[in-house]
Amino acid sequence: MSLPSPEDALPPLPADYRISGHDLRQVLSTALWIGNLSPNFKYETTSEVIKRYADYAWEVQGNMTAKDISRIFGPTEWQADWLIGLFDGPNNFGATVLTIAYSIRPHLPHPASPNIVVPLFATFTVVTALIMALRLWSRYKVAGGIQPFDWLAVVGFALTVAWGGLAVYHDHINTQWQAFYDKSWYNLSGSIEAYYALTVFYPWVMMTIKLSLLLFYYRMTNWNYIRWSVYATTFIVVGTTVSAFIVWLVECPHIRYWEHPWEVCRIDLKRAQLAIAALWIFTDIVIWVLPMPLVFQLKLYPRERLLALLTFSLGAIACVASCYRLAMLEQYTNYDAQGFTMLVINAWTITELNLALICSSAPAVRALAIHYAPKILNSLGTVAFASQAGTQTGKKGSIGSNNSTSGSGSKVGARAKVTADPEK
Structure with a gap:
């Protein structure tokens, strides 16, 4: 007498059944473990592989053995034995996969990944490339030459493009689905690997952009407190980058930790990411407020002072993007009914990196606008570094210094030297 099929033997759940968060996490974890330990079926979705396990468990009436699992699905015998032990024995393992399958x-949800990474990457790459070109032209045409901090920003832009390109690959290998059970192990492991590479690469990109800003602040003034603040912030930025890199390398016994689910990582990955992201936000805020005292010390008319503050305050936009990225790290790395996707995190990271470059280039772009449209913009004055706009003398000056000339007749005689051209 043949056995009835599982569909006929197992009682169906009510039509209005809704899976709980706890059960969903169990399904996601089971999909991750089984997908990882079934290399013979790595191109099938993990839900289909779970069904194969369920059919096998039904056929042998729960008497699942490590030897048979190794033969059918492809793990080593000790890996199969670990998988069975994870569910407290073959009977519980068989019951679990039958219930899931x-x-x-x-009744499982099938959340789709948002299609935002590629459009964001393409848009920001074009816009940021244009802004960077204007920045370099401004430094060459207005300030007399491209400075080291500009070249450092160019390196930061190149790294940002490289990071975004890797994010596009991550979007491709990730497939359109969020949940583990809707992906094959080939896609799932490739997605985790790509995200790991993005996580390791991100601190170096951010460090380069921040160092370009800090070098700019260092070269624009001789105030001791600004320079010492730059030293301290640089120490934190470099220290955070190196620490993050070391954490990602040693967090688990194996770098490719997703291929070793039986190993316990030394460090909580999510908490480490949140802590490092919080440190980046702290340095964002410091870099944002660092030049503000300079603006208040300069003897400018109220309108000029307001416009100067607005130019430097653009950095707050990048701070907001960093905060949103931190919120996405908290929300989208949880196994729950809201879904599990790294693409939203990637999208906010692309936004954060590009906005940091765009905002840091605002003073140079503004100076270029003043240079080419003095009749329209000469009342705006100069900010951050001197330009030859609105003058016929061809002399470089300094903001607020006695030898600077402003088309709007700015007050002169500020006590601190804030040089327009840091080489002077």
Whole structure:
């Protein structure tokens, strides 16, 4: 007498059944473990592989053995034995996969990944490239030459493009689905690997952009407190970058930790990411407020002072993007009914990196606008570094210094030297 099929033998769940967060996490974890330990079926979705396990468990009536699992699905025998032990024995293992495959599976949600990474990457790459070109032209045409901090920003832009390109690959290998059970192990492991590379690469990109800003602040003034603030902030930025890199390398016994689910990582990955992201936000705020005292010390008319503050305050936009990225790290790295996707985090990271470059280039772009449209913009004055706009003398000056000339007749005689051209 043949056995009835699992569909006929297992009682169906009510039509209005909704899976709980706890059960969903169990399904996601099971999909991750089984997908990882079934290399013979790595191109099938993990939900299909779970069904194969369920059919096998039903056929042998729960008497699942490590030897048979190794033969059918492809793990080593000790890996198969670990998988069985994870579910407290073959009977519980068989009952779990049968329940998932034939009772819960029809009620599982299938959240789709947002299609935002590629459009954001393309848009920001074009816009930021244009801004960077204007910045370099401004430094060459207005300030007399491209400075080291500008070249450092160019390196930061190149790294940002490289990071975004890797994010596009991550978007491709990730597939359109969020949940583990809707992906094959080939896609799932490739997605985790790409995200790991993005996580390791991100601190170096951010460090380069921040160092370009800090070098700019250092070269624009001789105030001791500004320079010492730059030293301290640089120490934190470099220290955070190196620490993050070391954490990602040693967090688990194996770098490719997703291929070793039986190993316990030394460091909580999510908490480490949140802590490092919080440190980046702290340095964002410091870099944002660092030049503000300079603006208040300069003897400018109220309108000029307001416009100067607005130019430097653009950095707050990048701070907001960093805060949103931190919020996305908290929300989208949880196994729950809201879904599990890294693409939203990637999208906010692309936004954060590009906005940092755009905002840091604002003073140079503004100076270029003043240079080419003095009749329209000469009342705006100069900010951050001197220009030859609105003058016929061809002399470089300094903001607020006695030898600077402003088309709007700015007050002169500020006590601190804030040089327009840091080489002077």
